Amino acid sequence: MxxxxxxxxxxxxxxxxxxxxxxxxxxxxxxxxxxxxxxxxxxxxxxxxxxxxxxxxxxxxxxxxxxxxxxxxxxxxxxxxxxxxxxxxxxxxxxxxxxxxxxxxxxxxxxxxxxxxxxxxxxxxxxMLGLSNRELEHRNVEPFLPINDFPDVPEKLDLQGLYRRIWQGSFPKLADDPEMDHDLFYGSYINTYLERDVRILGQVGDLQRFFRFLRAAAARTGQLLNYSDLARDADVAVGTAKNYLSILIASGLVTLLEPYFANRTKRMTQAPKLYFLDTGLCAYLTDWSSPETLEAGAMAGHIFETWCFAEILKSYRNSGKRPAFYFYRDFDQVEIDLVIEQDGVLYPVEMKKSSDPGRDAAKHFSKLEKFGKKIGMGAVVCMVRESSPLTRECKLIPAAGL
Missing domain, CATH: 3.40.50.300 (P-loop containing nucleotide triphosphate hydrolases)
Structure with a gap:
């Protein structure tokens, strides 16, 4: 290799x-x-x-x-x-x-x-997480912030090329051999994970039930975590669902993004969002058989957001930093996908599977003003080919440039 x-x-x-x-x-x-x-x-x-x-x-x-x-x-x-x-x-x-x-x-x-x-x-x-987009493109730049510069998108990472990378995932073995059978690799990976990590540690007695839970969790990537719904779909008790999810988090397959609270108000959600950290594994668990079906399917937006979030996270982890990441959502369904807090400044980020997002994509960024902190440059990460201003306070950033 x-x-x-x-x-x-x-x-x-x-x-x-x-x-x-x-x-x-x-x-x-x-x-x-x-x-x-x-x-x-x-x-x-x-x-x-x-x-x-x-x-x-x-x-x-x-x-x-x-x-x-x-x-x-x-x-x-x-x-x-x-x-x-x-x-x-x-x-x-x-x-x-x-x-x-x-x-x-x-x-x-x-x-x-x-x-x-x-x-x-x-x-x-x-x-260490899986290979980042920057590593695959032989780039090593500073942790993501909207105020940074971003490269133009190479021709190979158009919509189809990016979804091939999303569907393939971030494991080095697949990057080294793109012709390797996707289902064979991930099927073997899951079997090894269940038999050698989950079973050996005595955390789970019924591996089939755990696998069913794993698939149900993958179907919820990029979405609010509701333990009751997740437990129902996986046919497990809520307490079991919480235990199983803690295993996924501890083994580095999943992470939770907490909502932003400067002052805890009654008008804001308290549930975290769930993200898988490898979109190839997530696509396998949810039965998307090709990049084309994934891009055209019902999960296309959520898995695009998942990939973008994981790439932004890797840019910090690979620099040895523990970022202050959150999302914003209130009970009026107003949401901002990602809020990065650094040095007392809040940087709002939206992730849109669109090549031409309008100004409405950033219309909720002003909601952060209620927290009394400085609002930095915002970003809409999307399918544009080069970075450009959207408004005075927000710019478009190419997803493939993350």
Missing amino acids: QYIHRNLEDFFKKSGMHYPAILLTGPRQVGKTTFLRHVSEESRNYVSLDIPRDRNLAKEDPELFLERHKPPVLIDEIQYAPELLPFIKVLIDKEQKPGMFWLTGSQQFQMMRNVTESLAGRVGIFE
Whole structure:
């Protein structure tokens, strides 16, 4: 596989070597191990706990394992042997050298708690998501804000080209081989996720029921989360739906976007919005068999918004930043898709699957004035080919330029 430069690399190199231990988390198969092996020095050892022999040794005799695999070492899938963590702590406290242990893990449910408790103050935590549009276009620019400049859209990313990228998703294996069978890849991915992440951790007894819930959640991407409706469609109890969704969030497949409240008023919704972080997986789970059917189908708008949101999120995560993202919605159904708060300024963003949005696309931005904060430049992310002003306070931004 040809290595694709990851935009996280710059932040990782600047800050990663200040810690004796580094944990790189993220969903399965987003390229964590490939990334770390690419940026590591030749002297760093590598061992994967996916291999039963090494996993058993790590669990049964951690001291011997660390004697065989001395630092600097990259330990893959650390969640399979939390027994190692106290012994890693002892070595770190003894030697106190930066970069001793690089750790990866796909399952964040218990792993994050184990690592942070055992290695508190000794570990730097980085998160990797799937390939971003910027990485696929070999661009590395600053985190998204409407005040930034944006490139014109390349010819290959017209409406059909963009929806092919949305339908394909962000996993490196598919990017490296676009001819790979889409259904085969995602079907195998789901089976691996259910069997190795969900079942092994004992979180779910009925995998078929969990899969049914997963499909119901995918059908709601880009929409307000209603646990009762979601539970009904998945044929599970509301409490089970909340537990299942927490698993999806912890494993990096889904995120929730909270509504913006500066002052909690009775006229505003309190439900979050649900977003899948890989649109290819979402398209597979909702049975869209091609980019063309997806673009013309009932989910086209929601999945376009989902893709745009994920790309904006990746631009921050790959810079090591935790953005203040929200959305606005009141009980009069007035909504702003995304509100970014930075340095006391609110930046409103709408995401429209349109090549010619009118001024009405930004008509609700003034609703944010009620919060008494400065309103920055707004944006309508859409299918235009180049960035241009829409009003004095808002500009059009090409989605393919994210």
